[in-house]
Amino acid sequence: MKGRTELFLHNSTAMALQQVVAMVTALIIPRILLSVYGSEINGFIVSVTQFISYFLLVEAGLSGASVYALYKPLANEDVPAITGILSAARKFYQISGYVFLGLILLLAILYPVFASSLQLSACQVAIVVFSLSVPGILDFFILSKYQVLLVASQRSYVLAFAQMVYLLLNLGIIWVLVTTGFSIVTVQVAVVFAVFVRARILYSYTKEHFPYVNHIVRPNNDSLKDRWNVLYLQLLNSVQSALPIILATVFTSLKEVSVYSIYNLVLNGIAGILGIFISGLAASFGDIIARKQRKILKEATQQFEQAYYMLITVVYGVALLLILPFVKLYTIHITDAEYILPWFGFICILNGLLYHLKTPQGMLVISAGMYRQTRWQSTTQALIAAIGGLAGAVFWGLYGIVGGLILSNIYRDIDLLFFIPKHLTKLSYKRSLRHILLVLFTFGIVSVFWFFYSPQILTIAQWLIYAICASCVLIIWTVATNYFIDPLNMKKIYKSVQRVILRRNG
Numbered sequence: 001m002k003g004r005t006e007l008f009l010h011n012s013t014a015m016a017l018q019q020v021v022a023m024v025t026a027l028i029i030p031r032i033l034l035s036v037y038g039s040e041i042n043g044f045i046v047s048v049t050q051f052i053s054y055f056l057l058v059e060a061g062l063s064g065a066s067v068y069a070l071y072k073p074l075a076n077e078d079v080p081a082i083t084g085i086l087s088a089a090r091k092f093y094q095i096s097g098y099v100f101l102g103l104i105l106l107l108a109i110l111y112p113v114f115a116s117s118l119q120l121s122a123c124q125v126a127i128v129v130f131s132l133s134v135p136g137i138l139d140f141f142i143l144s145k146y147q148v149l150l151v152a153s154q155r156s157y158v159l160a161f162a163q164m165v166y167l168l169l170n171l172g173i174i175w176v177l178v179t180t181g182f183s184i185v186t187v188q189v190a191v192v193f194a195v196f197v198r199a200r201i202l203y204s205y206t207k208e209h210f211p212y213v214n215h216i217v218r219p220n221n222d223s224l225k226d227r228w229n230v231l232y233l234q235l236l237n238s239v240q241s242a243l244p245i246i247l248a249t250v251f252t253s254l255k256e257v258s259v260y261s262i263y264n265l266v267l268n269g270i271a272g273i274l275g276i277f278i279s280g281l282a283a284s285f286g287d288i289i290a291r292k293q294r295k296i297l298k299e300a301t302q303q304f305e306q307a308y309y310m311l312i313t314v315v316y317g318v319a320l321l322l323i324l325p326f327v328k329l330y331t332i333h334i335t336d337a338e339y340i341l342p343w344f345g346f347i348c349i350l351n352g353l354l355y356h357l358k359t360p361q362g363m364l365v366i367s368a369g370m371y372r373q374t375r376w377q378s379t380t381q382a383l384i385a386a387i388g389g390l391a392g393a394v395f396w397g398l399y400g401i402v403g404g405l406i407l408s409n410i411y412r413d414i415d416l417l418f419f420i421p422k423h424l425t426k427l428s429y430k431r432s433l434r435h436i437l438l439v440l441f442t443f444g445i446v447s448v449f450w451f452f453y454s455p456q457i458l459t460i461a462q463w464l465i466y467a468i469c470a471s472c473v474l475i476i477w478t479v480a481t482n483y484f485i486d487p488l489n490m491k492k493i494y495k496s497v498q499r500v501i502l503r504r505n506g
């Protein structure tokens with residue numbers, strides 16, 4: 001059995017590699033589809049994918065609840081308890097799977113109604129919809145119970161490896177079939193092969209390393225009673241990711257869905273980068289909270305919060321300066337839709353920044369298991385995004401949809417700013433507010449520069465040079481201003497980073 005530190009390093013490394021592979025494939029595949037099939041087909045694939053991700057909400061918090069329930073029996077090597085929990089998970093996943101299948105059937109029937117301009121028959125649309133839903137179907141009926149076991153036993157690196165194999169196979173199949181002239185329907189059916197390869201890896205590993213697992217014993221249904229509270233947080237995340245595409249599909253056109261998806265590539269890439277830096281921290285903070293180490297919690301929260309705000313200051317400042325040059329290079333020679341939309345790029349980056357402003361506080365909600373205590377706030381945010389996005393879509397199209405998300409993130413940023421200090425850390429909210437205002441102040445300065453200066457970037461090499469220069473300037477500025485407003489905490493952050501480096505090198 002690997003030690004905790006070794007498992008953490010394996011998981012962190014594997015997740016980082018998976019994020020890199022995911023980012024690269026996410027950049028290449030849409031470009032292939034755009035160049036061969038055009039914006040409408042690309043928008044169709046993006047739209048259906050987002051509908052399916054929204055339907056996955058029928059999982060209803062099972063994953064989070066199952067993982068949480070497995071921690072203690074795995075630590076105690078309590079096999080009967082483990083099998084009881086997994087049997088309950090299997091039962092509920094199957095019920096959710098049948099609901100998911102029903103929603104997929106409805107989507108296959110109704111989608112042609114909302115996309116009448118699409119040059120595909122109703123039968124072809126149905127085939128693509130069912131092909132794209134195969135990963136979800138396999139997860140519900142076969143894999144999910146194994147996945148929660150791997151996560152709870154700190155073997156996320158296995159999931160990351162299987163996902164990397166899937167992503168690379170998926171890319172290879174698409175590349176070969178598209179460049180040899182196959183239709184989009186044939187391509188989507190063929191990539192199902194990659195899904196089954198991923199499924200085989202996870203199934204084989206779990207059977208080999210957990211031979212005692214028996215999913216047909218009497219289920220322990222009480223162990224998953226918190227799944228409805230976990231659902232609220234999943235609902236919020238799903239609204240942020242899937243709702244814009246759904247609203248754009250219904251109220252705009254598939255070409256505009258394609259436009260949104262290209263700008264969203266940048267936001268997803270940023271989220272992937274930030275995810276690498278915070279992977280595993282929720283569990284670490286959860287351990288501190290469980291042990292009631294309040295002094296350590298306060299110090300760790302202050303250091304992580306300031307370090308994370310420095311990170312997003314640099315990342316989103318650079319992203320604002322580079323998003324339009326990226327879109328210009330990425331969509332070069334694509335003329336069937338207008339992709340160069342400066343103000344749309346601006347509000348997309350602003351929305352991403354506001355979304356990640358709450359990450360330090362949101363992570364503590366997860367670490368402390370405060371799903372029930374925050375469910376109404378999560379629901380309120382989702383409603384603001386849904387209602388605001390719906391109204392915005394009717395009057396302002398894509399701009400209005402993103403505007404609804406911005407309003408919802410502002411609400412949640414303010415809510416968590418006061419909630420976490422009051423109910424968990426007992427720190428003053430003024431410290432967090434000061435750092436948030438510094439982030440916004442720097443973003444404001446970058447926005448002014450962006451408004452008045454637009455560099456002529458014609459090649460990828462020029463884009464990379466500009467990115468490096470912008471990053472260096474923002475890093476120097478961010479470190480200097482943060483040291484000015486909180487020098488003591490900056491020294492603690494430096495010492496913490498130094499200890500981690502020395503420990504790894506030693």
